[in-house]
Amino acid sequence: MKQNKYDDKNFFDKYSNMDRSKNGLKGAGEWHELKKMFPDFEGKKVLDLGCGFGWHCRFAIENGAKSVIGVDISEKMLNEASNKTESENIQYICMPIEDIDFPDNSFDVIISSLALHYIQSFEDILSKISKCISKGGDFIFSVEHPIFTAQGTQDWYYDDKGNILHWPVDQYFTEGLRNASFLGEEVIKYHRTLTTYLSSLIKAGFEITGIVEPKPAENLLYTIPGMFDELRRPMMLLVSARKK
Template sequence: MKQNIYDNPNFFKNYTALRESGINANVFIEQPAIKSLIPCLEGKSVLDLGCGDGHFSKFCIENGAKNVIGVDISKNMIERAKKLYQDDNLNFMCLPMEDMVLTNQRFDLIISSLSIHYIEDYSAMIQKINKLLKSNGKFIFSTEHPIATARKGSNHWIKTDNNKSHWALDNYQEEGIRVHNWFVEDRVVIYHRTVATLINTLIEHGLSIDKIIEPQATLEGIKKMPDLINESRSPSFIIIQSKKTNNN
């Protein structure tokens, strides 16, 4: 299934408003963490998978990348990216990342921010990524943490007297589809995978693991969104940095 929920008008409207507010988990948890792993971008070629509205692609250009290609399935997102960010060395492509064909192109860095959990065939995607990396090229991605995606349904916090008693973890080894209610009811489809699957699939396709981060909220984030203190109890995201170790 190649999901394009971001072209749903209601979802796109609400998601865009959330990102523009600057008060969200991306800003206070995921983005600081993933950017902390980015190597020097000076003169590097970058592929941004699931680029959304292009904010990270632009970040790479602003930090010295030689050229950046952003790929996203959503027409709404790509149109917004082209409107917001224009640069001779920045190009956006509207198509599913699973279908991209970039003949005779190799990249120093492939990045994917919170998009891999939408991919049904993770193994095939990693195989494609390996072929698009230069020797010693890096693949860095964030995804929803398996602790967050394992349990089916939407009510993961168990509450006692309206207080969050504990996070309910269940169905962890049962990989596959999970359906979330996020701006649209029973429409957002993601794929739950164990930590072992996330890591071992990279290794099986010729990538070595450099670092793994289970990020916590920044101090500013906790101040502006007090509930983010619960990231220390149940992490929302996991970020994995890997490197190509073969010449295929």
């Protein structure tokens, strides 16, 4: 069964109170880098996998996209996305990312923000993406960085006074399931090496056009507690690629 943590009321309420949930793209620490990787959306057909509240769907439409389909497993997330959406050119579909089955060459751009580390098989979803994206189409995604996911617990090591010592990295080359803690809840994620992410893209017929390990936006360093600690290790990996 595919994981659907976001329809749990307690977890959803916690997620909804995060800065990135309340403030949208400007509250996302990686947005200042991710938006640079997006292509020209003018006249494009766009797919957003794991669209959540629909921030990227609406951004694409606001920047000229012809149509956008947002896919997410969570009804609660999509209800919120619908409430925030006025454009008739955005369609939200409630289904697991793993179950997509769009016709060949359906989209010019495919986006996925912080969702693919919840998917067990990166290769399988890449095969589906490669099928439904047109030749020359752009695939842009963000995931939690392999350094962030390797240990599994996703927390710092502290001294006996509660001060941060360092970020643990262990079992890096052992890919697979991790029981992580997110918002005080246990969440299943999947760890992959940087090699797996990049080589899988190449094998699936993509040309890598950009790689960024983003630092937090400078303005957020002074407005969100603990954000300076995010400069001590990469939390996210951003990748852009083009279908050959």
